[in-house]
Amino acid sequence: MSSVATTHIVDDDPAVRDALQWLLQSRSVPSQTWASPQEFLAFAGSDLCGCVLLDVRMPGMSGIELFDRLRARGCRLPVIFLTGHGDVPMAVQALKDGAFDFVEKPYDDNALVDKVLAAIAHDAQRSARDGSVHALRERLAQLTRREQEIMQRILAGKLNKVIADELGIAMRTVEVHRSRIFDKMQVRSAVELSQLLSLLGDKPES
Amino acid sequence: MSSVATTHIVDDDPAVRDALQWLLQSRSVPSQTWASPQEFLAFAGSDLCGCVLLDVRMPGMSGIELFDRLRARGCRLPVIFLTGHGDVPMAVQALKDGAFDFVEKPYDDNALVDKVLAAIAHDAQRSARDGSVHALRERLAQLTRREQEIMQRILAGKLNKVIADELGIAMRTVEVHRSRIFDKMQVRSAVELSQLLSLLGDKPES
DNA sequence: TGGGTGTTTGCGGAAACCCACAATGGTCAA
């Protein structure tokens, strides 16, 4: 995880890149520029934080396609599209696909900076959420096959006796597993376990 | 709840209304037309199902404003905006505010019908989800003050003994409440209760 | 004033849970 939230500017036009970088710099927003989609794609991973300013029209690969590729490789950075060609269907599609914003050139400096800051804040939240989810998955991965199997049944509200019957093992064994599960997952009751895992399934609204 | 999913067409231009209604009728999609935002607003409540086709530019009240008012009064119907004036910022804002889609005129018949059908399907899902959430809230409302208080603590994973201590009452009393809570909420364990209530906090992604 | 509801409590017992101590057998890699 790069420790500093950075705005990644991807545009084939050096003048636009410089203008954007200068704008952000003047507001103390760290940024980095990329002259082509390929260049950024070669660098980007799932370990960045900040946001992306993406020109829609670039030679070789459209901003939209770059966006798709980023998502495909797990990069969740919020993307703000910049376009000089007011295209409503494209904007609608981009937003539906999860773009953070879609801005027409010429843009208003203050408005754009606000959007960038909003995107960065949004990413920070997402990042924190993903972090805890990741930690949870790690604890989950520590469980052995058998333990996971039994955890399922615990979460289904089944009694130890029932679980033992279903698996054809002694109740005592279930108790041991149960205890180890609570131990590894760092909870002290089935209720806590259930609440912990409910974080995985559903995510807060965008 | 109106039992039939209806597409509500709001447009001040009779020709547009008729064209849309004819288009939908030809695909067996029930629709209803409204000549002004006020007219629809007077009719709409939170008990409709289907979707709304909304012209952006209308005299008296913009489609956007109507959209806001609908949301303000709890109408969750998915809204598809229709606009003749390609306006990217407006489209972006509308989508961010939760519009279902934003379509430029002239529209493609097939594409529009597809969007309408998607909106209707989306609404059906939301409606079902809201229904179960509502039923849950009703059961929750059946709980007395004391029961809710104790439920909180059960969900915090506390033992009956601890709850009794905190509230300064006998353990037996807590047991009685606990039993009644499970009864009213129609669950058989604290785990089930926890899972049930986790449906309230978080909602699935859009 | 009587009935309904909500909150409270006690007794006693069955069932379930939790745990320390102790132990067996299997797999897999060093």
Place this chain on the structure above:
DNA sequence: TTGACCATTGTGGGTTTCCGCAAACACCCA
């Protein structure tokens, strides 16, 4: 082969949950 890890089981006992039966008190409404 040996040690690490996993799954398994037993014993015995303390803790917690769950429940039927019984009852007291407060409050509000008809």
